[in-house]
Amino acid sequence: MNPEFKTIFYSTLLGVGIILLLVSISFALGNSRIGSTRPDSEKSSIYECGFDPFGKIRTPFAIKFVLVGILFMIFDIEVSFLFPWSIVFNQLNLFSFWVVYTFLVILSLGLAYEWLKGGLEWD
Structure with missing residues (x-):
C-alpha cells in the first residue's frame, strides 16, 4: 500500500473508531436507560422563540x-x-x-x- 494512502486509511480508521466509541458511550449512559422513558408535560410542550405560541398556525x-x-x-x-x-x-x-x-x-x-x-x- 502506498504510504500516502496508509495515512489516509489510518486517519479514517481512527475517526470511525472514535465515532463508534462516542456513540456507544452515549447509548450506554443515555437517559433512555436510566429512569423514565416518558417525557413530562414541560418537555412535550410547544416552544418557540422563548414564549408559548399563540394564534393559528x-x-x-x-x-x-x-x-x-x-x-x-x-x-x-x-x-x-x-x-x-x-x-x-x-x-x-x-x-x-x-x-x-x-x-x-x-x-x-x-x-x-x-x-x-x-x-x-x-x-
Missing part, C-alpha cells in the same frame, strides 16, 4: 421577513465568492476580472431593485 405574515432573508443570503453568497477571488487576484487574467465585475454589477442591480421596491424599509 396558518395566519399570514409579512413578506418583508422573507425579502430580508433572501437579501441577506444574496450578499452572504457574494462574500463567499469574493473572498477566494480576492486572495488570488494578482494571479488572475483580465477575463477573471470582468467575470467578477459582471457578477458584482448583477448583484448591484438586484440591490437597487430591492431598494426601489421598498424591500429594505422596515415598518
Whole structure:
C-alpha cells in the first residue's frame, strides 16, 4: 500500500473508531436507560422563540421577513465568492476580472431593485 494512502486509511480508521466509541458511550449512559422513558408535560410542550405560541398556525405574515432573508443570503453568497477571488487576484487574467465585475454589477442591480421596491424599509 502506498504510504500516502496508509495515512489516509489510518486517519479514517481512527475517526470511525472514535465515532463508534462516542456513540456507544452515549447509548450506554443515555437517559433512555436510566429512569423514565416518558417525557413530562414541560418537555412535550410547544416552544418557540422563548414564549408559548399563540394564534393559528396558518395566519399570514409579512413578506418583508422573507425579502430580508433572501437579501441577506444574496450578499452572504457574494462574500463567499469574493473572498477566494480576492486572495488570488494578482494571479488572475483580465477575463477573471470582468467575470467578477459582471457578477458584482448583477448583484448591484438586484440591490437597487430591492431598494426601489421598498424591500429594505422596515415598518
